[in-house]
Amino acid sequence: MMLIHTVAAGGGSILHFDGSRLTVGPDSADADPGPACYGNGGPLTITDCNVMLGKLQPELFPHVFGPGGDGPLDAARTSRLFSELSDQIEKDTRRPRPLRPSRTAFSRSPCRTWRTPSKRSLSSAATTSRSTRLDFSCALFDANGELIANAPHMPVHLGSMSESIKSIIRDRGNSEGMSPGDAYVMNAPYNGGTHLPDITVIKPVFGEDGRSVIFYVASRGHHADIGGSTPDSAPQDSTTGDEEGVLMDNVTLVSGGRFLEDIVNMASSPGIMGGPGMTAYSASKGAVTAFTRAAAAELAPYNIRVNCIAPGWVDTPFNEPAISYMGGSQKQFEMVTQSVPLARQAVPEEIAQGYLYLCDETSASYVTGQVLTIDGGML
Numbered sequence: 338m339m340l341i342h343t344v345a346a347g348g349g350s351i352l353h354f355d356g357s358r359l360t361v362g363p364d365s366a367d368a369d370p371g372p373a374c375y376g377n378g379g380p381l382t383i384t385d386c387n388v389m390l391g392k393l394q395p396e397l398f399p400h401v402f403g404p405g406g407d408g409p410l411d412a413a414r415t416s417r418l419f420s421e422l423s424d425q426i427e428k429d430t431r432r433p434r435p436l437r438p439s440r441t442a443f444s445r446s447p448c449r450t451w452r453t454p455s456k457r458s459l460s461s462a463a464t465t466s467r468s469t470r471l472d473f474s475c476a477l478f479d480a481n482g483e484l485i486a487n488a489p490h491m492p493v494h495l496g497s498m499s500e501s502i503k504s505i506i507r508d509r510g511n512s513e514g515m516s517p518g519d520a521y522v523m524n525a526p527y528n529g530g531t532h533l534p535d536i537t538v539i540k541p542v543f544g545e546d547g548r549s550v551i552f553y554v555a556s557r558g559h560h561a562d563i564g565g566s567t568p569d570s571a572p573q574d575s576t577t578g579d580e581e582g583v584l585m586d587n588v589t590l591v592s593g594g595r596f597l598e599d600i601v602n603m604a605s606s607p608g609i610m611g612g613p614g615m616t617a618y619s620a621s622k623g624a625v626t627a628f629t630r631a632a633a634a635e636l637a638p639y640n641i642r643v644n645c646i647a648p649g650w651v652d653t654p655f656n657e658p659a660i661s662y663m664g665g666s667q668k669q670f671e672m673v674t675q676s677v678p679l680a681r682q683a684v685p686e687e688i689a690q691g692y693l694y695l696c697d698e699t700s701a702s703y704v705t706g707q708v709l710t711i712d713g714g715m716l
Contacts, residue, residue: 348372348384354422356429373418376403376411381422385415473558478502480511480550493531494557500529501537502553508587512550517543518594524563525586526578533582534560534570538590595640601695602629602645606712609647622647626708633706642705644695649712650682678714687711 349372350362361383366372370379374388374395387393388410395410402408474494476487482502487495501523509515520540524530530537537557541550563570563582570582578584590597607615608622629645636643650656691711695701710716 348382348387350383352381352383352386352422354426354429372415374402374410374412374415376408376414381415381418385418388412388415389419473556474498475554475556478553478555480552482506482553485552491557494535497529497531498537498555498557501525501557502529502539502555504528505539505553505587512541512543512548515541515550516593517547518591519589520591522588522590523585525584528586531557532571533565533578533584534563536560536563536585540591597698599642599696599698600632600636600644601692602643604629604645604647604708606647606649606710606715609708609710610716629708630706637705642695642701644701644704644706645708646688646691646695647708647710647712648683648688649710649715650677651688652682652684656682676715677712681713683711683713 347365349365349367351364351366353360366379366382370377372382372384372388373379374385374393384393388395389412393410395412398410400407400409402410472491474487474491476495476498477485478499479485482499482505484495484499504525505521505523520538522536522538524533524536526532535557537555539553539555542552542554543549544551560570562568565582566572566575566580572580575581602625604625605618605622607619608624608626611619626645626647629643633643688711691709695704695707695709
């Protein structure tokens with residue numbers, strides 16, 4: 338599902354340069370000697386990166402470091418070792434690779450810069466997964482899909498997000514299959530995704546000529562529900578991906594600057610015709626149909642279509658409580674036969690075809706504010 342080069346061990350994971358790239362772990366500095374900033378002769382580690390970024394501020398830590406156990410975090414030693422690492426990279430590659438605080442991705446300035454997209458994502462979040470739990474990540478990737486820089490993030494997100502960018506490039510041919518103003522959405526685990534509730538939006542950024550992609554921006558965030566068989570879309574007993582929710586792989590979300598946001602709500606035929614013992618259910622589903630018509634009128638000026646599907650009896654495991662209540666499957670079959678002109682229940686694929694029709698930009702482009710009943714002729 339994802340290519341892992343190394344496995345880090347946490348804050349003590351040691352930084353290396355292998356002649357062509359920076360790596361981290363799997364070896365660790367442990368507690369003794371510990372990271373370079375501990376002042377005990379240790380190597381550069383993830384903890385030292387956080388010192389350089391300003392995420393760990395020595396003045397906020399007690400003086401328990403160094404050989405005597407009475408000194409502060411040694412930020413000066415960390416900075417010196419990063420300078421030496423920069424010199425080593427320049428020597429080995431014959432290219433300047435500054436890693437000094439004033440000019441590098443380990444400095445405080447980029448850290449301040451890349452907090453901006455995170456703050457904007459946070460301020461516009463409509464779910465506590467992001468506004469409270471901060472379960473999202475934002476990053477920049479070069480034209481080949483390699484990570485350039487990131488804001489404060491969830492490591493599990495950025496560990497595989499590059500593969501998602503590369504899968505988009507692979508499928509669309511980079512600049513050839515993309516246009517300025519496009520954005521794509523995906524959560525496919527086999528193309529760099531994590532689990533289905535983590536949805537990634539990827540946007541190519543073109544140069545001034547409008548023909549070449551110069552880099553990509555991407556954001557991955559956790560959603561509480563993606564349509565799985567349990568409310569959290571993480572069923573413990575699932576055996577297929579369909580049970581975990583909707584899988585999106587390289588789906589166009591924005592085309593040429595236009596947000597492809599046609600909406601299809603799910604109601605039910607009792608929301609239209611009612612039924613004995615179904616007062617609350619019918620009222621709630623009736624509200625969905627009224628909401629659909631009102632939203633269609635409000636969103637039409639933005640070219641967003643809003644429609645609704647109202648199924649009748651559908652043959653799914655969710656019918657089991659109703660089957661038991663009515664006295665068993667034979668009783669239900671008799672009831673359906675008597676009440677449905679087609680004398681059978683629908684299968685899920687027939688409902689899905691209704692969704693596909695309403696979402697089709699060609700065949701249903703002039704359809705909005707409608708309730709499509711798929712009930713075998715009951716209404």
